[in-house]
Amino acid sequence: MTDVVLSCTKISKAFGALQASKDVSLDLQAGEIHALIGPNGAGKSTLIRQISGAMKPDRGTVHFLGHDVTRLSAIERARLGLGRSFQISSVIPDFTVLQNVALAVLGDEGNSFHFFRDLLKGRPTVERAETCIARVGLEDRRAVRAADLAHGERRRLEIATALALEPRAFLLDEPMAGMGAEGASEMTRLLDTLRHEAPILLIEHDMDAVFALANRISVLVYGEIIATGTSDEIRSNAEVRRAYLGEEETA
Amino acid sequence: DGVKVGMITTLSGGGAGLGIDVRDGFLLAVKQSGNSDIEVVVEDDQRKPEIAVQLADKMIQSEKVDVLTGIIWSNLAMAVVPSATAQGKFYLSPNAGPSQLAGEGCHENYFNVAWQNDNLHEGAGAYAKDAGFKNTFILAPNYPAGTDALAGYKRFYEGELAGEVYTKLGQTDYAAEIAQIRASGADSVFFFLPGGMGISFLKQYSDSGIDLPVVGPAFSFDQGILQAVGDAALGIKNTSQWSKDIDNPANNAFVESFQAEYGRLPSLYASQGFDTANLLLSAMGKADIDDADAFRAALKEADFDSVRGDFEFGPNNHPIQDIYVREVIKEGDVLTNKIVGVALEDRGDAYAEKCKM
Amino acid sequence: MTLLSLSDVTASYGAAQALFGVSLTVDEGDVVALMGRNGMGKTTTIRTICRMMPVKSGEVRFRGRSINRVPSHRVARMGIGLVPEGRRCFANLTVEENLVAAARPGDWNFASVSQLFPRLAERHDQIAASLSGGEQQMLAIGRALMTNPTLLILDEATEGLAPIVRQEIWNAVRTLKATSALAILVVDKSIKELASVADHAVIIERGKDVWTGPISGISKDVTDRFLGV
Amino acid sequence: MTIILLIEQVLNGLQFGVMLFLMAAGLTLVFGVMGLINLAHGSLYMVGAFAAAAVAGATGSFLLAMAAALGAAAIAGVIVEMLVIRRLYDRDHLDQVLATFALILIFSEGTRWIFGSFPLYLNIPPYLSGPITLPGDIQYPLYRLVIIGVGLLVAAGLFLLISRTRLGIRIRAGESDREMIAALGVNISVLYTIVFALGAALAGLAGALVGAIQSVQVGMGEPVLILAFVVIVIGGIGSITGALVGSLLVGLTDTLGRTLLPVLFGTFMEASAATTVGAAIASMLIYILMAVVLIFRPTGLYGAR
Amino acid sequence: MRREQILNGAVLLGLIAVPLWAWSSGEPFIITLATKVAVLGLAGVGLNIALGTGGLVSLGHAAFFGIGGYAMGILASHAQQYVPLFEWPLLVEGTKSMPVIWLVAIVFSGLAALLIGALSLRTSGVYFIMITLAFAQMLYYFAISWPAYGGEDGMAIYVRNSFPGLNTLDPIQFFAITFVILCMTLWFNARLVRSPFGTALAAARQNAERVEAVGIDPYKLRLAAFVISGMITGLAGALFADLNRFVSPTMFGWHLSGELIVFVILGGTGRLLGPVVGAAIFITLEHVLGGISEYWQIFLGVLLLGVVLVARGGVIAVIAGKGVAHD
Ligand SMILES: Nc1ncnc2c1ncn2[C@@H]1O[C@H](COP(=O)(O)OP(=O)(O)OP(=O)(O)O)[C@@H](O)[C@H]1O
Numbered sequence A: 001m002t003d004v005v006l007s008c009t010k011i012s013k014a015f016g017a018l019q020a021s022k023d024v025s026l027d028l029q030a031g032e033i034h035a036l037i038g039p040n041g042a043g044k045s046t047l048i049r050q051i052s053g054a055m056k057p058d059r060g061t062v063h064f065l066g067h068d069v070t071r072l073s074a075i076e077r078a079r080l081g082l083g084r085s086f087q088i089s090s091v092i093p094d095f096t097v098l099q100n101v102a103l104a105v106l107g108d109e110g111n112s113f114h115f116f117r118d119l120l121k122g123r124p125t126v127e128r129a130e131t132c133i134a135r136v137g138l139e140d141r142r143a144v145r146a147a148d149l150a151h152g153e154r155r156r157l158e159i160a161t162a163l164a165l166e167p168r169a170f171l172l173d174e175p176m177a178g179m180g181a182e183g184a185s186e187m188t189r190l191l192d193t194l195r196h197e198a199p200i201l202l203i204e205h206d207m208d209a210v211f212a213l214a215n216r217i218s219v220l221v222y223g224e225i226i227a228t229g230t231s232d233e234i235r236s237n238a239e240v241r242r243a244y245l246g247e248e249e250t251a
Numbered sequence B: 001d002g003v004k005v006g007m008i009t010t011l012s013g014g015g016a017g018l019g020i021d022v023r024d025g026f027l028l029a030v031k032q033s034g035n036s037d038i039e040v041v042v043e044d045d046q047r048k049p050e051i052a053v054q055l056a057d058k059m060i061q062s063e064k065v066d067v068l069t070g071i072i073w074s075n076l077a078m079a080v081v082p083s084a085t086a087q088g089k090f091y092l093s094p095n096a097g098p099s100q101l102a103g104e105g106c107h108e109n110y111f112n113v114a115w116q117n118d119n120l121h122e123g124a125g126a127y128a129k130d131a132g133f134k135n136t137f138i139l140a141p142n143y144p145a146g147t148d149a150l151a152g153y154k155r156f157y158e159g160e161l162a163g164e165v166y167t168k169l170g171q172t173d174y175a176a177e178i179a180q181i182r183a184s185g186a187d188s189v190f191f192f193l194p195g196g197m198g199i200s201f202l203k204q205y206s207d208s209g210i211d212l213p214v215v216g217p218a219f220s221f222d223q224g225i226l227q228a229v230g231d232a233a234l235g236i237k238n239t240s241q242w243s244k245d246i247d248n249p250a251n252n253a254f255v256e257s258f259q260a261e262y263g264r265l266p267s268l269y270a271s272q273g274f275d276t277a278n279l280l281l282s283a284m285g286k287a288d289i290d291d292a293d294a295f296r297a298a299l300k301e302a303d304f305d306s307v308r309g310d311f312e313f314g315p316n317n318h319p320i321q322d323i324y325v326r327e328v329i330k331e332g333d334v335l336t337n338k339i340v341g342v343a344l345e346d347r348g349d350a351y352a353e354k355c356k357m
Numbered sequence C: 001m002t003l004l005s006l007s008d009v010t011a012s013y014g015a016a017q018a019l020f021g022v023s024l025t026v027d028e029g030d031v032v033a034l035m036g037r038n039g040m041g042k043t044t045t046i047r048t049i050c051r052m053m054p055v056k057s058g059e060v061r062f063r064g065r066s067i068n069r070v071p072s073h074r075v076a077r078m079g080i081g082l083v084p085e086g087r088r089c090f091a092n093l094t095v096e097e098n099l100v101a102a103a104r105p106g107d108w109n110f111a112s113v114s115q116l117f118p119r120l121a122e123r124h125d126q127i128a129a130s131l132s133g134g135e136q137q138m139l140a141i142g143r144a145l146m147t148n149p150t151l152l153i154l155d156e157a158t159e160g161l162a163p164i165v166r167q168e169i170w171n172a173v174r175t176l177k178a179t180s181a182l183a184i185l186v187v188d189k190s191i192k193e194l195a196s197v198a199d200h201a202v203i204i205e206r207g208k209d210v211w212t213g214p215i216s217g218i219s220k221d222v223t224d225r226f227l228g229v
Numbered sequence D: 001m002t003i004i005l006l007i008e009q010v011l012n013g014l015q016f017g018v019m020l021f022l023m024a025a026g027l028t029l030v031f032g033v034m035g036l037i038n039l040a041h042g043s044l045y046m047v048g049a050f051a052a053a054a055v056a057g058a059t060g061s062f063l064l065a066m067a068a069a070l071g072a073a074a075i076a077g078v079i080v081e082m083l084v085i086r087r088l089y090d091r092d093h094l095d096q097v098l099a100t101f102a103l104i105l106i107f108s109e110g111t112r113w114i115f116g117s118f119p120l121y122l123n124i125p126p127y128l129s130g131p132i133t134l135p136g137d138i139q140y141p142l143y144r145l146v147i148i149g150v151g152l153l154v155a156a157g158l159f160l161l162i163s164r165t166r167l168g169i170r171i172r173a174g175e176s177d178r179e180m181i182a183a184l185g186v187n188i189s190v191l192y193t194i195v196f197a198l199g200a201a202l203a204g205l206a207g208a209l210v211g212a213i214q215s216v217q218v219g220m221g222e223p224v225l226i227l228a229f230v231v232i233v234i235g236g237i238g239s240i241t242g243a244l245v246g247s248l249l250v251g252l253t254d255t256l257g258r259t260l261l262p263v264l265f266g267t268f269m270e271a272s273a274a275t276t277v278g279a280a281i282a283s284m285l286i287y288i289l290m291a292v293v294l295i296f297r298p299t300g301l302y303g304a305r
Numbered sequence E: 001m002r003r004e005q006i007l008n009g010a011v012l013l014g015l016i017a018v019p020l021w022a023w024s025s026g027e028p029f030i031i032t033l034a035t036k037v038a039v040l041g042l043a044g045v046g047l048n049i050a051l052g053t054g055g056l057v058s059l060g061h062a063a064f065f066g067i068g069g070y071a072m073g074i075l076a077s078h079a080q081q082y083v084p085l086f087e088w089p090l091l092v093e094g095t096k097s098m099p100v101i102w103l104v105a106i107v108f109s110g111l112a113a114l115l116i117g118a119l120s121l122r123t124s125g126v127y128f129i130m131i132t133l134a135f136a137q138m139l140y141y142f143a144i145s146w147p148a149y150g151g152e153d154g155m156a157i158y159v160r161n162s163f164p165g166l167n168t169l170d171p172i173q174f175f176a177i178t179f180v181i182l183c184m185t186l187w188f189n190a191r192l193v194r195s196p197f198g199t200a201l202a203a204a205r206q207n208a209e210r211v212e213a214v215g216i217d218p219y220k221l222r223l224a225a226f227v228i229s230g231m232i233t234g235l236a237g238a239l240f241a242d243l244n245r246f247v248s249p250t251m252f253g254w255h256l257s258g259e260l261i262v263f264v265i266l267g268g269t270g271r272l273l274g275p276v277v278g279a280a281i282f283i284t285l286e287h288v289l290g291g292i293s294e295y296w297q298i299f300l301g302v303l304l305l306g307v308v309l310v311a312r313g314g315v316i317a318v319i320a321g322k323g324v325a326h327d
């Protein structure tokens, strides 16, 4: 059990009458990709929000690297090394790709209260940022404003930013969405190597990617985890098929 | 040689009417004098003290004026006058008369041709005493001129106060104060609410159904503002050092020529501007501006035909003059004032003894 | 009959040109797939059709009429229903308000949309901002259908949807195709799904159309070259 | 202070609140719904008052004057919207502030140019003037009761318009995504022109109604504008209910503050100091109220989220 | 980007050339105007850090401007009358020394900004605009009705305060002081914008959620920016008071806050020299138009409107191109 990096225990969250999380317990172990799938509106993003600290659970606890982080804010959790990508791309529109990533490096270095140093002349910062950009294949676009990127490119930028934080665990909410076939397969390769740096809690509706990548899959339906298992176990679980996969994916 | 006059006054924004009247009165007198030795530069202070200070700098430094005049508001006067007189310029005030400048802060080069700020309020207090008011409710905005106004009223008034209220500067709704008046058991009301505040108060007061007698300074009953107050003002007593029906040749000629020139009845402010110019012109006839001492002495003589009749300067260069009681009446369709008595005769001011010059 | 045609259309974002001459046609009742890698100009093409950005040169015709200078809302009323990239639901409105905001009379109404997406009916009183991603996608489609268009444009309409819902949507598209004269222009990343519903395909590369033909005619060679699979 | 007086002051506070609401209503509509900061709202208020005064002066009819106020302000609104405001919707708040600040200058000095520098006359018609007696022997001006009535009617009307009609839905949709609502076939420009004109007309009506008991002069819109902003911010932008509650809160706080504070301070201070200090604090009171509300509810009482 | 730098240089050169010319040709009032541009420009530069870089639209910067002004007025008036400010718990005397006054102005406006900012930054958008206005209005009404320091009349300080080695009453020497301060502040501002702090602040303006996700707290960034901004504006207030040798509650008025915003937008939001250019244009217009007609504000209004509608992004954007400098 020493290699559990992130875990949440009995998390519950209600929006009025709607129970978005019901006693959800889940963990993430070193070196793994743990995929979280489930129908739209099942509560996946809500769960991620609670783990990342953007939303407070009604009940339950979150542990990260052995600390109880339930009471910490999103910012403090990010500083501890919880990297997050958003379901809907969230970038700094007027910044270039490089600046966007450099900002994340800055956040990781934890000293944004420098008033005189020139950010983009700090060599280590820029180098680290460029490495991350290269890893998602955006080298050619490093000087383009994030607002001018196409949708798919913005998704990659989102990943590059998460990489720059050198996190101890990743929370990725639908990183493949809108990526295109080519992009999705590249992303699959990237995540595959990434898991050795830090484990990934992955939300994704692209089943090809999920089945190819996940060490474990948990299925969330109506706020409850109804099954956890390997790709094959999940693929053949009748309940999951009925609630989520439908018929074709079983083929 | 000639005299250059710098006039800093309010020509734009809400309070522009007063500045325009002062300017028009002043220029009318200059025109009538036919004196070509006088040159007037007019600038708009936008009613902002900082702008007034800068304009004064400009007039002194760049335009090289000899005499400054024109300021309407006490706070602007306080900002401009001390430094202008300290630089050896003459300042003739056509409207504002803050107490500091009449007392400790008086200056030999500062002449007030209108009144010390308290004068009209003192007149109102004196009138209240004569009229036998025993229990007055008094109100004014909460700023220095407002506190001075109430103090001025109390100086001659001898009865009780049913209430003393300071309102917010710029307030437009007086329902709460009017309710207090109604409940206070007062037998009369004195108010000093310049500009739009006074109009709002009077309209709301008359609609409230209270019919206690009201008295106030002329500012809320002046020609420029009276039409806007409407019938709500009818019959109200107010105090003023001037009225268009003061019967003397200078005033009759002024009222007629002002109306001919500008197509409207002159206001209090116009009369003050007119007198200011005439004072200056009278001094120019007697002394050269380059001989400051002689010119100052000539000013001090006040040897001109004031539209308010007798006019002379007290020891602190502030007027000694009669304060009249006027009543608002209707002449045909037009609301105007009629003198019904004299509140104070040959009134100087309360600060003169503090003035050492 | 030709419903929509673009001939040699160019367009730019400020100084940056994004389309370098796109031509395509959509016939009545036709389902056309618009394909291409990320950033090649699919969305931009759609934006010029909906007049959300100006046509720099070339011509867009809808129902035989040039719509180069027709304002956006008039184009929509001529019968184009848009499901935009990124959903763009009206965040501060409820689900029901989103649906009725731009509704025009026709077969599609609140009841029939509810039938297609029961989830929306369940959530009809909820503010759109708090819907899950997939629910928002359904809402965007429902909202476009409520305008009762003759041409439905779906830009990545299945992005972020659960497989089972994706199948439902493709089924819905197939139903639409079979039962109505609705023409559809569809952008999606799943070639497999597109192949099963579309009649024709247009592939764009760097702001130009580089391949047009029946969808069945897309060879392995073409996908390798233009779609990078 | 007697109970009767206290009740009367509460009534005054409520009435002042409703009067504020009348001013704030149009502003919320434009500001909350279209996301536009319109500093020139006060100018439209002034336009209404001046139009009413001019027409009342020429015809002697109060009703015609009110109609003129509505019409003139609405027309001014349409012109301003088509020439200026329309180009500002997709700009940030800053550009809107600058442009509408410029409009204030143009309106104010333009009005002064046309009507001169002196206040105009506009008064309550005889059939609405004078006090009536309420239960408890409270004398209360009829006209102020009329203002309360009109204010409540406007509140109800606006509330229904925004929340219940399709027009309202579309307006709100446009606020969240203008491009998208247009792409769905709604002519948002016309819609916004209508809304702006409606907001302007409400401002004009408020100016004329209130002008009859206050002074009709250049610059009359500015203090009102600030108060109206205070009101809608306290209530929460975009909420008609919020604007109404905000107005009443501000009205009560201001009225009761300025009558009670001097008395309160008088209990432990010397009388004349108490009146000035009390008045000083009273004049700051609504700003204190606003700050406190926002500190505890950063989006106002009824604001979203 | 290079064009903007050339333009910035030209603006500063112009700002120094005009008063020098006026000095040599005996037009002291022009020097006064140039000083006013420098001082109000400085206030605008302060505001621009909050508004342009941080996206914090403060309609209450008059609060800091006024605090700076009153710091000068109170210290100098006590010195003038030889009355100590207070004697308990320790004796504090007034002073007529500019550097001391500046320090006091900076410290107190900074403290006020810390307090106002800490409370106001809980809100955002229009609420922020209004809550900052509320704080400034509180100070305004307080200053008007509090009699100790002149109330609405304000305070006149008849002789300008002193600066070691200079004759501050000489317009050109006083101008030199303000100009040097302006340049130093601009240099600081230029460094700030490119620094990690400035970058993070600009990022927080555009997308606070993203900044949080990388572990930076936007609230702290904004508060720091607001305090720095308030301190600079406070310093400008002290200089402005010295320029006029006069302080009054209008320094707290919302018109002043509005004018500062106008300077910033007119010149170009977030541009280094935007506020200076804006102040120069505005003050020149005010001066030139004021002489033309009683109704000059109509023309001013039309011109401002023209700038917003046509010259998008401010005057600097029109001359130097749209993009805000990024490397
Ligand atoms: N702030 C909120 N208020 C009310 N309901 C909410 C709120 N946030 C989310 N919900 C509801 O909670 C449920 C779970 O939403 P969530 O976004 O977590 O779904 P999801 O599993 O991420 O779905 P998807 O795969 O479509 O993104 C949805 O029904 C959603 O409408």
Ligand SMILES: Nc1ncnc2c1ncn2[C@@H]1O[C@H](COP(=O)(O)OP(=O)(O)OP(=O)(O)O)[C@@H](O)[C@H]1O
Residues within 6 Å of the ligand: A147, A148, A149, A150, A151, A152, A153, A178, A180, C013, C016, C018, C036, C037, C038, C039, C040, C041, C042, C043, C044, C045, C085
């Ligand atoms: N708002 C914008 N401003 C400037 N350039 C843009 C903007 N939106 C897109 N672009 C550019 O236009 C080009 C085409 O983008 P478009 O969004 O049309 O691509 P796409 O084919 O839809 O890609 P995706 O599959 O990622 O959605 C891209 O190079 C992109 O960088």
Ligand SMILES: [Mg+2]
Residues within 6 Å of the ligand: A044, A045, A046, A087, C132, C133, C134
């Ligand atoms: Mg989700």
Ligand SMILES: [Mg+2]
Residues within 6 Å of the ligand: A151, C042, C043, C044, C085
């Ligand atoms: Mg796209």
